[in-house]
Amino acid sequence: MQLEERMKVIVVGAGIAGLGAAWRLRENGAEVTLVESDSEVGGRCRTHYWQDGWRVRGAFAFVGTEDNLIEQSKALGIYKPDGLTNLTEAHEQYLLHHVKGIVRQPSFSPADILRNPLLSIGEKASLAKMLPSLAKQIGRNDPRDLTSASALDTESAYDFMKRISPNFADYILEPTMQMFCGYEKDDYSVAWLMWLMASFPWSGSWWSFKERGVGMLTYAMGQHFEKDAGCEVLLGSRVVDVTKADKVRATILQGETTRKIEADAVIFAVPAPLVPKMMPTLDDERLNFLRSVGYVGHHIVHYLFDAQMDELPPSLLLPTKDGFERVSNLHFWRKGNNRFLASGELKGAFCASTLGESEDAILDQAWDDYARVEPKIANAVFVDRHLQRNDLAICRREAGFVKRLAAFRQMPDLPGIAFAGDYMINSTVGQSHWSGLQAADNILGGSRNASGAVDRKLGVSR
Template sequence: MDNRPTSPLSARARQKVMVVGAGIAGLSAAFRLQQSGYDVTVLERSAHVGGRMWTEEIDGFRVDTGAALLPDSYRQMRRLIRDAGLTGEVVPSGDIYGFLRDGKVHRFGTHIPLDLLTTGLLSPRSKMRLLRLAADTRRLRDRITFRDLTTAPEADESCIAYTDRRLNQELFDYLIEPLSTNYYFAPPEELSMTHVYLAASSALGTGYFNSPQGMAFLPRGLARHLDIRHNTTVLSVQENDDHVTVRHTDPTGGERQQTAAACVIAVPGPQVAGIWPDLPAPMGAFLSRLRYSTCLHVSFGLTTRPPETSMWIFVPRREHPGGLGLCLDHNRAPGRAPDGKALITLYWPTQQSESLYDLPDQDITARALHDLDQLGLFSGLARQIEMTSVSRCRPCVPLTHPGSIAELRNGLRSLDHTSRIALAGDYYSFGSTNAALTSGEATATRLTVTLEARPAPRHTL
């Protein structure tokens, strides 16, 4: 008889952990749990990994269908890229933003404080008022993080109230509103200041990185390490004394029931209650009220590159009804367009996206060309098009409305942190790939502590 003590790693290897959802939150949790020695299986409803972090390759162009920007402030993502052996797949990328006013693009790069002093985008009075936003952002920087927003209740203030108290109408029109429309795809009247603080501290005036292979490089790279079951819909997750029961369909449509030591649920917030019937009521209330933006965007592959150097142009409502976002993908990141060619993507905010969402692609494309023509930024664009792609993203980004931080705090307090079921998602912080990834890693750490304290017998698929 072998009486040698079992090592922590060998004990963990006998424990199955299941992860629901192969977006970046689920993949990050799965990767870290597997690193810790657990036997991990990921169940994914769709035919590919990545969720909103995906890339389509079309006629030599790479179109990122969801997330697009990776600031250097994404330190957690940088670490995960290194640990997954993907460092060689990333390079520095574009870092110049443009803000449109009166038909002129005003550009800002990594030296944004100097750029703001010299820009014609804002009046001298607004530049002085902008110092207030800079001071408030600096004061809150250590408490507004990608992991948890609940330590910064001041960020629950509405954009309208903050503007009235600290800024002015010009800053609202040419900074707050376009940031809301382009980062959240929602009007600032519906949002809290959370996204503005995070954008100011982590995205504006910083460098960026990306992969020539497209945003899908990270989920694809993580997936190579993992056991992922595609075309699998999870029906319910139930916790018992020493295990978790997961019911799901298989690719043929048949229903199966399996057990595991623990389970991570990494799906959009409003979907959680449908598969976890014992979700605590306060967290359920937060997730049920959570609203996501809708993003509809059209990409045009062009035969030649325009002279514009910005990677992204913010188009305020003052310049176009409802506001727009324009991404010059060939400036944003390498590998998006063949040499000498261009890739330009038009993004609509939620209201316009919803009104167009179900129309045929040709009608949506015609509307995009009309809106681009109205801006007058790219002369002769229609004659240069050789590829067109329409991308739909619903749900897109979770919206932080005034009061959402307090609701999140109540929800988090209701969770049992010794439970064998844990949540991961971008709704814990600013809606971004890095927030989702950070949540997945934090969940993996929490479950490791739980399973060390509450060992379970081995359960197999």
């Protein structure tokens, strides 16, 4: 049976975390108001159609070990073998080195790292000495809790690795972190890196959908909620104030209209620094943590162009050490006779330095790195080009962040208030989605009726 009294919950933000929270709440019979400032749900997990194909806005693929996304897809009826694509091989990268040229890098697994020809025998020996520390972290690791690595939150991972293996730091770690996250050298700690490597195999499987790519998941969730009478979806709406006494009261701007909503609980599924602006009455400890969370930009560029080019370079990582300060990675596809498509992601520092600049200015500057890799396209004729801006893309996890997160998570629960988003765990689609499920469970856990605990899978009380 469903909960005897229908709980009303406001979910702020309809990215993958907010969608996950709304799904869990609806499973358990709660009424949901899902508020999203954009014109559609999905956040950085959306895809958009550009020049005959679906292009990512952020996330490229799903990690095969994150079963919650498979379960979610099955619940939506979209997880069908003939509709899936394996992207494991697409994650194999090649690095452009100033001396050795193009170097293959199959994955970020310890085994592949130790086989990398860029590393000297001495560096490989030094890195191998870290394996016992990694094994120790594996023993205490919780893949759903970044704070299980708090003991290692001492310094920047780049600085630490630079002392052990300069070539690993500059030609494997830095370009890989730039590609996946837009991270600069001080944006990620030893704790996060060791937790990441202990949590799941980067050499494992990656997958997506043939139609719409990763965006199929959030699109299907959005379609589901639009048809669900128990979930009101407010697009193009902005929460400007939230208070909590006996009830949660939220003030929402919808265009020129102001609307006030009353509910039993609220889940904030937006970047952490936005929460204090919406609810400044939170206690100082929580406000200080939320304000301290930083984010990096991670724009994506697409170019359709005509040029004289016989052979296409492979997908390449571009190390900052060798002077590539704008583009972190690039890909080329042949689209026809002398027509090509190029895509890539931009480095965090470049995104920050060009904040406020026009789309054309950013695309022009990024193209310089492309032309440096392949001089034959320096005078290419553009057919079309596109910049996907992501100014607040991925949470920084600098030295000290994991310990601050641990303190935040150890604070007593606030009745009727929960938090979700990549900063609560990690920035993969599956981890962000899980944070939403967890936030919903926290809200539901404080509102179980006398008949027993809510069954998470079936959404019934027993």
